Amino acid sequence: MAVNKAIFTAMALAAIQKFEEDVATPAPSLRSPGKTGNFVDDFTKRVSAFEDGIRGRVATSIGNRLALDSSLRACIEAGLGTSEVTSDILNDLDRLILKMDGTIPATKKMLEDMTREADQSIANAARLNPSVARALRKNQRRAIKALTGFIDCSVDTYNFLLAWRAEIDPEARGGPSFSDPAELEKYLREHLE
Amino acid sequence: MSVSVTPTKAFIKYLKRLGNQKKADAAIKRLRLFAENPGARELNFESVKTKRGYFSIRVDYHSRILLREIEAGKSYEAVAVGNHDVVYDNYFR
Numbered sequence: 001m002a003v004n005k006a007i008f009t010a011m012a013l014a015a016i017q018k019f020e021e022d023v024a025t026p027a028p029s030l031r032s033p034g035k036t037g038n039f040v041d042d043f044t045k046r047v048s049a050f051e052d053g054i055r056g057r058v059a060t061s062i063g064n065r066l067a068l069d070s071s072l073r074a075c076i077e078a079g080l081g082t083s084e085v086t087s088d089i090l091n092d093l094d095r096l097i098l099k100m101d102g103t104i105p106a107t108k109k110m111l112e113d114m115t116r117e118a119d120q121s122i123a124n125a126a127r128l129n130p131s132v133a134r135a136l137r138k139n140q141r142r143a144i145k146a147l148t149g150f151i152d153c154s155v156d157t158y159n160f161l162l163a164w165r166a167e168i169d170p171e172a173r174g175g176p177s178f179s180d181p182a183e184l185e186k187y188l189r190e191h192l193e
Numbered sequence: 194m195s196v197s198v199t200p201t202k203a204f205i206k207y208l209k210r211l212g213n214q215k216k217a218d219a220a221i222k223r224l225r226l227f228a229e230n231p232g233a234r235e236l237n238f239e240s241v242k243t244k245r246g247y248f249s250i251r252v253d254y255h256s257r258i259l260l261r262e263i264e265a266g267k268s269y270e271a272v273a274v275g276n277h278d279v280v281y282d283n284y285f286r
Contacts, residue, residue, distance in 0.1 A: 065243060104277045111280070152279040159275060160243035162259050166272035167244075172203035172261075173270065179197040181228040188221045191205050 008074040009089070015068040016092040022060055023099045027107050027150060028053030030114060030143055040135045047139040054146040058153045065160055072164055086168060093165045100158045107154065111147050118143070198228045199263070199270045207274040220252045220274055227258075231266075247272075254278065 030050045075089070118140040126133035166172035178184035211217045226233050227250050241247035241259070249257040252274070259273040 101276055108280070148280045155277050155279045156241075156243045158277050159241045159247070159249065159257075159259065162273045162275050163241055163244035163247040163261075166201075166203065166247075166259065166261060169203050171206070172201050172272040175199045175201045175270070177197050177199040177268065178228065179195065181195065181225045184198055184200070184228050185221055185225045188200055188205070188208070188224070191200075192208060192217055192221075 008071060008078050011071040012068070012075050012089055013092055015064070015071045016089075016096055019064045019068060020096055020099060022057075022064055023096065023103055025057075027057065027110060027147070040132055040139075043136060043139050047143045050143055051146045054150045058150060061153055061157055065157055068164070069160075072168070076167070086170070089168055090165065093161055093168070097158065097161050097165065100154065100161070104151065104154050104158060107147070107151050111144065111151065114147065115140075115144060194231070194266075195229055196227070196231050196266065197268045198224060198260075199268070200224070201270050201272055204258075204271040204273060211274065216252070216256065220256070220258060223250055223252045224258060224271055227260075227269075249275070251278065 028050055030046055072089075118136070122133050122136045122140065125136055176187065178187065208217050208220060211220065223236065227236055227238070231238055236250040238248060238250050241249055246262050248260045248262060248269070250260065251257055255276060255278055257275045257278055258271055259275055260269040261272050262269055
């Protein structure tokens, strides 16, 4: 049983490590060149490559989530054992959560920049050729949809990590229960001081 | 309909770590509102898709409080404050 615990703990820590590597990889970029000589064709190709890249990242993230979920579940079923093991897993989860605290806003910023830059290009194109502007707009929507999906997947993962952290942390269970909302507020304010 | 809420030690630590009185104040007010009326529209109460038994409510544009369901529709533990929310459609409007 002790061997099982050690194996499951090692698996969980390895799964977190793999997750960290994925989180540290920047989101795919739309800037990669694709030179056909035709601006609309180039942009369409770049957007397609971008969508493929995002799909790959989302699939990896879901895979990592499932692997971590099953290894943490196995750890819990085997009994986490010593507080040292619990604290090792909590520390690693904290580090991963902290990383995502940095990467999610960075990707949201990327989405804002992408939207602003594309809006500018489309406005410029619209003055010269409305049909080019329409084609660019269509591709811009595809790129935004892909990146939005990636951010939402990252937020789902972030919540997953917070929930698992709460599942393992003994301090995330129990305490005084309040049915009176005013008492609840009073209690929280007292504890914040 | 009201619900009972248990603020855990971990949740209080998250509140303190917000490091911003305004944010902590907003989180406390939202949790109070949840205890009073969990169906309040502005809370956007929803399940955490990736972990059964967990739910979240909105504090502001970025933050959500994570809740663990103890008894469906009746009792919840507040366990964390998350710093991120999904991208909503009105983001681009």
